[in-house]
Amino acid sequence: MSSHPTDAARPMLVATDIHRHFEGMRAVDGVSLEVAPGKITGLIGPNGAGKSTFMAVLAGTLPATSGTIVFEGEDITHFPAHQRARRRLVRTFQLPSEFAQLTVLENLLVAAPTNRGDSLFGALMGKGYWGADERRLIDEARGLLKRFGMSAKESDYAGTMSGGQKRLVEIMRALMLHPRLLLLDEPMSGVHPKIVEEIQYYLQDLRAEGLTILMVEHELHMVERLCDTVVVMAQGKVIGSGTMSSLRRQQEIVDAYLVG
Amino acid sequence: MNTYYAANLLIYAGIDIIACLALNLQFGVSGIVNFSFIVFQAVGAYAAAVLSLPPDTANGGFQHYVGGFQLPFPFPWIGGAIAGGLLAIPVGFVVLRKLRSDYQAIALLVLSVIANTVITNADKFLGGAAGLALVPPPFSDRIDPNTESYQYLYVGITIVAVVVAFAVVNRVVNSPYGRSLRAMREREIAAAAIGKNPVNLKMTIFIVGGVIAGLSGAILVGFIQLWAPSVWLYPETIILFAAIIVGGRGNNIGAILGALLVPVGFEEVTRLLNSNPNIANLGPPNFISALQWVLIGLLILGFLWFRPQGVRPEPRRVFEGGPE
Numbered sequence: 001m002s003s004h005p006t007d008a009a010r011p012m013l014v015a016t017d018i019h020r021h022f023e024g025m026r027a028v029d030g031v032s033l034e035v036a037p038g039k040i041t042g043l044i045g046p047n048g049a050g051k052s053t054f055m056a057v058l059a060g061t062l063p064a065t066s067g068t069i070v071f072e073g074e075d076i077t078h079f080p081a082h083q084r085a086r087r088r089l090v091r092t093f094q095l096p097s098e099f100a101q102l103t104v105l106e107n108l109l110v111a112a113p114t115n116r117g118d119s120l121f122g123a124l125m126g127k128g129y130w131g132a133d134e135r136r137l138i139d140e141a142r143g144l145l146k147r148f149g150m151s152a153k154e155s156d157y158a159g160t161m162s163g164g165q166k167r168l169v170e171i172m173r174a175l176m177l178h179p180r181l182l183l184l185d186e187p188m189s190g191v192h193p194k195i196v197e198e199i200q201y202y203l204q205d206l207r208a209e210g211l212t213i214l215m216v217e218h219e220l221h222m223v224e225r226l227c228d229t230v231v232v233m234a235q236g237k238v239i240g241s242g243t244m245s246s247l248r249r250q251q252e253i254v255d256a257y258l259v260g
Numbered sequence: 261m262n263t264y265y266a267a268n269l270l271i272y273a274g275i276d277i278i279a280c281l282a283l284n285l286q287f288g289v290s291g292i293v294n295f296s297f298i299v300f301q302a303v304g305a306y307a308a309a310v311l312s313l314p315p316d317t318a319n320g321g322f323q324h325y326v327g328g329f330q331l332p333f334p335f336p337w338i339g340g341a342i343a344g345g346l347l348a349i350p351v352g353f354v355v356l357r358k359l360r361s362d363y364q365a366i367a368l369l370v371l372s373v374i375a376n377t378v379i380t381n382a383d384k385f386l387g388g389a390a391g392l393a394l395v396p397p398p399f400s401d402r403i404d405p406n407t408e409s410y411q412y413l414y415v416g417i418t419i420v421a422v423v424v425a426f427a428v429v430n431r432v433v434n435s436p437y438g439r440s441l442r443a444m445r446e447r448e449i450a451a452a453a454i455g456k457n458p459v460n461l462k463m464t465i466f467i468v469g470g471v472i473a474g475l476s477g478a479i480l481v482g483f484i485q486l487w488a489p490s491v492w493l494y495p496e497t498i499i500l501f502a503a504i505i506v507g508g509r510g511n512n513i514g515a516i517l518g519a520l521l522v523p524v525g526f527e528e529v530t531r532l533l534n535s536n537p538n539i540a541n542l543g544p545p546n547f548i549s550a551l552q553w554v555l556i557g558l559l560i561l562g563f564l565w566f567r568p569q570g571v572r573p574e575p576r577r578v579f580e581g582g583p584e
Binding site: 059060061080081082085086090091092093097098099100101102103105106107109110111112113115117118119120122123124126127130133134138142151152154155157173174176177 | 428431432435436437438439440442443445446447449450451452453454455456457458464468510574576577578579581582583
């Protein structure tokens with residue numbers, strides 16, 4: 001047996017020297033990052049720093065130009081997005097990405113990975129074959145809707161929700177996959193302040209339950225309150241990491257981003 | 261109304277319903293803009309024709325084609341369905357994996373034009389521009405196709421095919437798998453981010469739609485007993501798209517309604533207008549037939565502008581036990 005460190009100490013995700021270039025433009029330029037399990041890691045930086053591109057590379061939405069990504073000990077660098085999601089590395093998007101013509105409840109149900117009716121064979125077998133799975137998942141999804149205060153909206157089309165409600169739908173949808181690592185890309189952007197408070201509360205709650213989160217966020221007070229570790233990016237590179245208070249003491253980071 | 265006319269109408273309605281159910285599964289539910297749909301119906305028709313025809317040396321060798329297996333019913337229909345599905349594999353492999361959906365639509369339209377041109381000019385392959393004639397209809401060795409009872413029989417087996425196609429499509433659409441298809445249609449990247457494999461989903465539905473389209477072609481060729489490139493030109497696909505847009509995208513009942521209103525209804529109105537000499541002689545030759553195309557274009561535009569969800573919109577799925 002090799003002498004691995006304990007699971008608690010071993011990073012859940014290790015990204016090494018990630019590059020993502022767009023026709024010569026180095027959006028992500030050699031980023032290395034580790035995400036500790038059970039923690040919320042923040043990823044901050046000015047607009048155009050490459051944060052969202054980096055998140056898309058981690059989730060497999062964009063392939064890396066070079067570099068490696070290891071998730072729970074497995075090299076997933078060349079896995080497409082859907083295979084990463086099935087390994088429970090799940091992302092949300094910077095812009096609302098609800099399935100507009102599906103109801104809120106359907107948006108949750110569609111993400112469940114364990115429905116026997118979610119294949120052509122299962123579908124052709126009929127409801128008798130997958131009905132029990134469906135009922136179990138409806139109960140699970142309704143539990144999430146209740147927790148996030150959206151039970152009354154379950155039969156509304158997700159496209160009719162407000163910006164904040166769409167964010168909640170996306171987070172609930174991701175939770176239906178029972179993620180090991182949740183990648184949140186600016187979950188508070190364009191959200192009413194009241195719902196920002198709610199999202200913050202839910203995220204703290206999820207961390208308490210042991211969920212690992214990597215989060216891009218612009219609102220620094222929120223980052224300070226939520227994140228255990230913060231990584232700062234600028235011009236496609238990592239320029240520092242640590243707790244928010246330690247970062248405030250590093251002059252080059254303050255100059256690059258934390259002004260004010 | 262005489263029996264032949266009624267049977268003719270019912271059989272065409274059945275064929276168009278089957279075709280529209282398949283296209284609705286691809287376009288309405290899954291968002292695949294299959295502008296080459298008619299090619300899949302055509303390949304089903306050609307396959308059924310060469311499976312039921314004798315070798316081309318028969319009938320004085322006046323037409324040339326590959327095969328000629330003289331198989332009895334239901335093998336030509338089964339063969340037609342399989343041919344539609346088989347064609348979907350290479351086409352889907354080329355078109356659906358890498359291209360964005362708008363480019364997929366263009367590639368499929370181009371494919372439709374190329375396929376028609378190739379078959380027209382390859383005159384030893386499937387009869388070329390003249391096509392295939394004297395295709396033996398099902399059971400023609402036992403019942404005279406020119407009798408009234410044969411018309412009833414053909415209506416009957418067409419209805420069975422409609423029921424089977426409807427049952428298959430309905431099960432797919434109203435299942436968790438159908439929900440994944442609709443999610444892919446709404447936002448492909450987000451669907452991939454929750455573990456759906458968009459390429460697999462699209463390929464599967466492309467093949468299932470190809471099978472059903474092939475079946476519709478087999479039924480059609482068994483009835484009209486001939487098949488040629490002039491009956492499967494690319495605008496035929498546009499008529500079926502019009503049917504889905506009018507009936508209601510993503511709604512199987514809407515697809516049936518659209519099939520009855522557009523391909524069947526328009527065809528009948530045009531035919532009736534042409535049968536009235538006062539109207540048929542209006543304007544230049546073929547004026548009424550040309551007007552039909554103009555009206556189909558206006559119908560699509562009108563619905564997209566004023567009622568994009570169609571006559572029967574996609575149903576909202578409400579689950580038992582939810583809030584009132």
